[in-house]
Amino acid sequence: MTVMRSAGGEALIKDVGRDDVTMRSFLRGLAPVDQVGVEQRAAMLWSRSIKTDSKQWGLDTAVSMIDLTTLEGNDTPGKVRTLCVKAVHPDPTDPQCPRVAAVCLYPDLIADAVAQLAGSGVAVASVATAFPSGRASRAVRLADVREAVAAGAGEVDMVIDRGAFLAGRYSQVFDDIVAVKQECGAAHLKVILETGELATYDNVSRASWLALVAGADFIKTSTGKISPAATPGVAVTMLAVVRDFAAATGERRGVKLAGGIRSSKDALRYLVAVKEVAGEPWLSPDRFRFGASSLLNDLLMQRMKLRTGAYSGPNYVTVD
Amino acid sequence: MTDYDYSPAPEARTIARLRPSYGMYVDGNFTAGHGGSFETVNPADEKVLTTVALADATDVDVAIKAARRAYENVWAPMPGRERAKYLFRIARLIQERARELAVLESLDNGKPIRESRDVDIPMAAAHFFYYAGWADKLGYAGFGPDPKPYGVAAQVVPWNFPLLMAAWKLAPALAAGNTAVLKSAETTPLSALALADIIAQADLPPGVVNILSGGPETGEALVAHPGVDKVAFTGSTEVGKQIAKIVAGTPKRLTLELGGKAANIVFDDAPLEQAVEGIVNGIFFNQGHVCCAGSRLLVQESIAEETVEALQRRLMHLKLGDPLDKNTDIGAINSAAQLKRISELTAIAESEGATRWSPPCELPSAGYWFAPTVLTDVTPAHRVAREEVFGPVLAVMTFRTPDEAVAKANNTPYGLSAGVWTDKGSRILWMSQRLRAGVVWANTFNRFDPSSPFGGYGESGYGREGGRHGLGAYLAH
Numbered sequence: 191m192t193v194m195r196s197a198g199g200e201a202l203i204k205d206v207g208r209d210d211v212t213m214r215s216f217l218r219g220l221a222p223v224d225q226v227g228v229e230q231r232a233a234m235l236w237s238r239s240i241k242t243d244s245k246q247w248g249l250d251t252a253v254s255m256i257d258l259t260t261l262e263g264n265d266t267p268g269k270v271r272t273l274c275v276k277a278v279h280p281d282p283t284d285p286q287c288p289r290v291a292a293v294c295l296y297p298d299l300i301a302d303a304v305a306q307l308a309g310s311g312v313a314v315a316s317v318a319t320a321f322p323s324g325r326a327s328r329a330v331r332l333a334d335v336r337e338a339v340a341a342g343a344g345e346v347d348m349v350i351d352r353g354a355f356l357a358g359r360y361s362q363v364f365d366d367i368v369a370v371k372q373e374c375g376a377a378h379l380k381v382i383l384e385t386g387e388l389a390t391y392d393n394v395s396r397a398s399w400l401a402l403v404a405g406a407d408f409i410k411t412s413t414g415k416i417s418p419a420a421t422p423g424v425a426v427t428m429l430a431v432v433r434d435f436a437a438a439t440g441e442r443r444g445v446k447l448a449g450g451i452r453s454s455k456d457a458l459r460y461l462v463a464v465k466e467v468a469g470e471p472w473l474s475p476d477r478f479r480f481g482a483s484s485l486l487n488d489l490l491m492q493r494m495k496l497r498t499g500a501y502s503g504p505n506y507v508t509v510d
Numbered sequence: 511m512t513d514y515d516y517s518p519a520p521e522a523r524t525i526a527r528l529r530p531s532y533g534m535y536v537d538g539n540f541t542a543g544h545g546g547s548f549e550t551v552n553p554a555d556e557k558v559l560t561t562v563a564l565a566d567a568t569d570v571d572v573a574i575k576a577a578r579r580a581y582e583n584v585w586a587p588m589p590g591r592e593r594a595k596y597l598f599r600i601a602r603l604i605q606e607r608a609r610e611l612a613v614l615e616s617l618d619n620g621k622p623i624r625e626s627r628d629v630d631i632p633m634a635a636a637h638f639f640y641y642a643g644w645a646d647k648l649g650y651a652g653f654g655p656d657p658k659p660y661g662v663a664a665q666v667v668p669w670n671f672p673l674l675m676a677a678w679k680l681a682p683a684l685a686a687g688n689t690a691v692l693k694s695a696e697t698t699p700l701s702a703l704a705l706a707d708i709i710a711q712a713d714l715p716p717g718v719v720n721i722l723s724g725g726p727e728t729g730e731a732l733v734a735h736p737g738v739d740k741v742a743f744t745g746s747t748e749v750g751k752q753i754a755k756i757v758a759g760t761p762k763r764l765t766l767e768l769g770g771k772a773a774n775i776v777f778d779d780a781p782l783e784q785a786v787e788g789i790v791n792g793i794f795f796n797q798g799h800v801c802c803a804g805s806r807l808l809v810q811e812s813i814a815e816e817t818v819e820a821l822q823r824r825l826m827h828l829k830l831g832d833p834l835d836k837n838t839d840i841g842a843i844n845s846a847a848q849l850k851r852i853s854e855l856t857a858i859a860e861s862e863g864a865t866r867w868s869p870p871c872e873l874p875s876a877g878y879w880f881a882p883t884v885l886t887d888v889t890p891a892h893r894v895a896r897e898e899v900f901g902p903v904l905a906v907m908t909f910r911t912p913d914e915a916v917a918k919a920n921n922t923p924y925g926l927s928a929g930v931w932t933d934k935g936s937r938i939l940w941m942s943q944r945l946r947a948g949v950v951w952a953n954t955f956n957r958f959d960p961s962s963p964f965g966g967y968g969e970s971g972y973g974r975e976g977g978r979h980g981l982g983a984y985l986a987h
Contacts, residue, residue: 221783224953237836470513
């Protein structure tokens with residue numbers, strides 16, 4: 191953690207990927223995370239009460255932070271078209287409604303989305319590296335990334351090799367990320383840790399540091415295919431890591447929470463965690479995202495409630 | 511774009527159902543008594559909330575006689591399972607009226623509604639639930655096959671957790687078959703009177719619980735009264751000593767829950783992020799008005815700098831202000847007298863060479879307020895390292911080795927609580943065997959449970975409250 195600052199900061203951090211021994215001792219030297227304590231902290235943050243102006247700001251900001259996602263085997267060009275239109279105009283009845291940050295799709299659907307979203311300000315993100323399991327050779331995973339980027343993806347959501355991580359082969363995971371980052375070129379790289387499979391907060395903290403040191407622009411909780419996905423405790427842990435990474439290097443990297451966040455109330459509470467754990471500079475789509483699909487409609491319904499004073503219903507927002 | 515400052519989210523004051531005046535609860539009735547009345551103010555704005563009947567020596571006498579009659583005729587002869595029903599009923603009524611009690615407590619005491627709502631009131635109900643479960647099992651509690659109550663208990667509670675401390679005192683006393691006369695603190699009489707209302711609502715037989723309001727004279731009349739069999743006091747060490755003198759040489763049983771100067775010890779292998787949170791909970795919970803507050807931070811020298819930095823960064827997010835706002839972390843200091851003491855001791859610390867730091871925060875113009883304060887460069891010879899401040903003031907000191915940590919932590923006349931932060935289970939056990947404190951928290955601080963005994967060594971008092979031990983304080987065995 192901040193230990194590194196006193197030990198010489200940036201130079202040391204860039205150096206820890208040098209070999210397996212250095213990486214291992216670095217990750218094991220991080221301050222431990224106490225499960226009871228981190229969950230108690232999250233529970234306290236979750237008791238914050240967000241009303242009136244801050245609620246309005248929070249709802250709008252949350253909409254603008256969404257990576258509107260569909261990652262299903264039955265995705266079609268038609269489904270992608272629907273999603274892209276919604277990404278640009280989430281609420282057709284309200285021109286003030288912000289657009290979402292990005293759409294997030296499988297690589298073979300990227301070209302369609304890029305064509306449709308050109309000039310809209312909505313980014314196109316592609317999952318890659320044999321998402322969601324990552325169980326393929328490095329060559330295949332890199333080819334996956336190459337194709338996504340070639341199709342025009344501005345953001346790449348890769349998965350780490352959880353098997354390698356849990357087996358203690360940290361350098362292998364590190365080298366994977368470095369290689370993918372290189373393949374990404376100008377595209378932003380989000381590294382999915384799949385925290386539900388890493389199981390402990392210590393692992394979440396170590397994987398977060400590993401990914402950031404390897405060059406991740408964002409660290410991301412989950413694929414959405416494993417339960418639990420994003421949880422308050424995991425969010426608090428990862429937000430503390432990006433804060434400490436920024437303190438050590440001066441670089442503010444992002445966090446993306448994905449999976450299981452469906453209600454506006456939860457989204458507003460996660461923003462509380464962003465503000466109080468990472469800090470206000472992270473309250474921006476450049477540094478914080480929600481990977482979600484159904485969350486958007488709940489945010490839109492809550493926005494309508496604030497605007498009109500009355501609750502509408504699911505038929506007053508559009509299906510994707 | 512604006513930032514995400516939380517808009518005001520206040521609880522409505524009307525929820526407290528404040529009445530223009532309150533009586534005292536004696537022998538099942540609310541009466542005006544003989545001592546006149548006094549005003550209680552909201553420490554957050556110094557405005558008078560209401561007036562409360564002041565109990566004098568005559569009222570104390572009437573209450574104790576009522577308690578004696580109830581003890582002999584009704585409560586002690588009643589089977590434990592029947593007493594339990596009343597206690598369960600009180601617990602449920604506290605839960606039903608939780609919101610009212612929380613707002614009332616925050617108005618009268620100044621503590622944030624988040625704490626009264628999430629800690630004080632639910633924990634008060636939990637104590638009644640817990641001891642209700644013991645009422646018909648006294649013969650199995652380890653105090654012999656047929657332990658007996660003492661009789662009439664005189665109970666004096668402090669202003670920092672007014673309702674919770676009343677629950678800590680009343681629940682075990684009643685479960686064991688004693689009757690009680692309880693006196694609330696002068697600056698916070700209201701929640702105890704709301705509890706009296708709940709007790710009346712629960713149809714408790716008249717005289718089993720009597721609740722008086724008043725200051726030191728009332729308290730002295732109560733503990734000195736010859737009709738009392740058991741005295742229980744929570745409050746300052748100074749008053750505790752006076753009570754011990756009054757009770758000395760009489761057959762009265764005495765338990766004292768007094769002050770503290772707890773060490774919160776952070777080792778270099780601690781989960782630092784959570785330790786910082788524990789330091790904050792340890793000293794800034796309830797504005798530091800906590801007898802077991804972690805007021806001395808002992809941090810290993812090798813991580814002292816980064817720990818204080820992380821602590822300061824964390825304190826920037828504390829919200830000080832309206833106690834009724836659901837997002838307030840730090841409320842008002844309970845009284846002008848307490849604010850004066852905190853200010854004085856902090857000023858002395860500065861003049862003795864400590865470095866003072868507070869996050870930038872605007873203090874409201876009316877009311878009693880004190881910004882959360884961290885004092886670094888404190889040594890064990892400073893007064894602030896030895897005397898209880900009972901406010902949001904943390905004294906930071908360092909240590910080099912586990913032995914030194916133990917020596918410094920134990921170097922106090924008090925011995926109520928301590929905290930140990932380390933990733934090593936064996937070190938937690940090693941430390942807890944050596945720390946002279948009634949409670950040792952490991953990788954947490956200020957956590958309470960009705961089943962866990964609480965109490966101190968030395969100038970922190972004697973006797974235990976909570977758990978099976980707390981039951982023993984109200985049973986002859």
